[in-house]
Amino acid sequence: MNKFSRSERIGVMTKILTDRPNQIHTLNYFGELFGVAKSTVSEDVMALRRALKAFNLGNLETVVGAAGGIKYVPQPDEEYVSNFIQDLCNKLSEPERILPGGFLYIADLLFTPHIVQQVGEIMASRFYEASPDFVITVETKGIPIAMMTARALNCPVVVARRDNEVTEGSVVTINYVSASSKRIQTMSLAKRAVKEGQRALIIDDFMRGGGTARGMVDLLKEFNVDIVGVGVMIATEQPKQKMIDEYVALIELKEVDEVSRKVVARPVL
Template identity: 45%
Template sequence: MKFKRSERVSRIMKELLEHPNEILTLSHFSQRLNAAKSSISEDMVIIKNALEKAREGRIKTVAGAAGGVKYIPEASKEYTRRILEEIAEKLKEPDRIISGGFLYMPDIMYSTRLVEGVANIFATKFEKMEPDYVVTVETKGIPLAFMTARALNKPLVIIRRESKVTDGSTVSINYISGSTGKIERMSLSRRAMKPKAKVVIIDDFMKGGGTAKGMKDMMKEFEAEVLSIGVLVETTTPVEKRVKDYIPLLILEEVIEERGEVKIYPNPRVFEEEGQPEDQLPEELEAQE
């Protein structure tokens, strides 16, 4: 069955978006769409140009016998600002304030659209670091870590609060919670990740940084290198956190419970870094097949 160019482009685009950071060969598309590789190559140029104009990602070519093309999600500064400002406005709603000065966040953390947006922001920051795993702890931040792992096309590792029989042999450590100051425990199956891996850590909320420090300490047990830590919301107090190298997307300055006021805003530092350089896609890719 033959497809028109417009039909091929839409189908190729759909498959690339469904497989972020995964190499797909021209032969793969050629067979599925019953088209010559030269035609698929021309289709890729159209898709590349469209993505660049929309600033919603990029197409990267991978040379070699097993090479091809892959779609890399990329959050522009405009996209990043739009997503973070939308989340900040939602978190400013007075009825989110819970007794004790806490904020209700589950509906945001379980919003597939918002979480995917934040995940694309983190993926843009971490893609060049080439991590082997995305790591998080057993909290409501799991959806965010999962979507970040999907965008990077890397396995997700979830550190448990308590070990389970089905985990097999585990490593357990104690850590001090940054928010409560209490000693807590976390564990991870020895089979969860290979030793000496490179990882990025994702967390939904940071106050004192105790949980993030616990995750870093857990990674030491696996001789893993923590490349960076991504946090959705960071509080301004305490000023001194238990970890140093992390990227907060939103800054929570104050929750005034009696007035129903929440002071939260996008982290200005997020917009200071330059975007990813553009990859050049040759008009003819058949030589790589």
């Protein structure tokens, strides 16, 4: 007789698999954990896969080969994503977010874990195929989305800094031009943070002219790193011509009108 029932095993398996998305666990691991045969684990996996699928809660993928096993992949379904992003657009359109100069206050959204976890899982779902080795962002506001995207992709985050910190060791520093303000800015990355030939995914919260993303591209060139994608939560409609050609945005910000206190934001689907 098994020590744990199927439902108990499935509860524990769900916790372990979903806690660490995109990380492979072998069937043997679960077999030993529960003291059951691999065939029993297989049946558990099938039941769990079916259940998660039925509620659009993501996929359990089987990875074959020597390093094979199963992994949980967050894959929010399109209807859910569309509702969630529409809801974010509604929040962005609250007139009290408008700051002098037509800026929007969004720090509260960016630093609420359950919101940004969902943003990260949606962002990650656009880049599974690209299989990045790390996610890169610039301090500060991009960090939560980058962390949650990296959590779903199961890779680390690397943070380019605007200052030069003693705790980073030797750094490579570049100057870049902010597309909107035309000011020269500085961005540094620790030499030990990335390795030549790695695959980088650039993530940020907001893109206006694309100067910051372009800065990250130029910075990564110094490291001989491949850039496999650029994702931003919000991109402004203007200027149409960004300093980056290809990027994924979840939300397009059409208009922030300080006088009429009106914000127009719409999902990019």
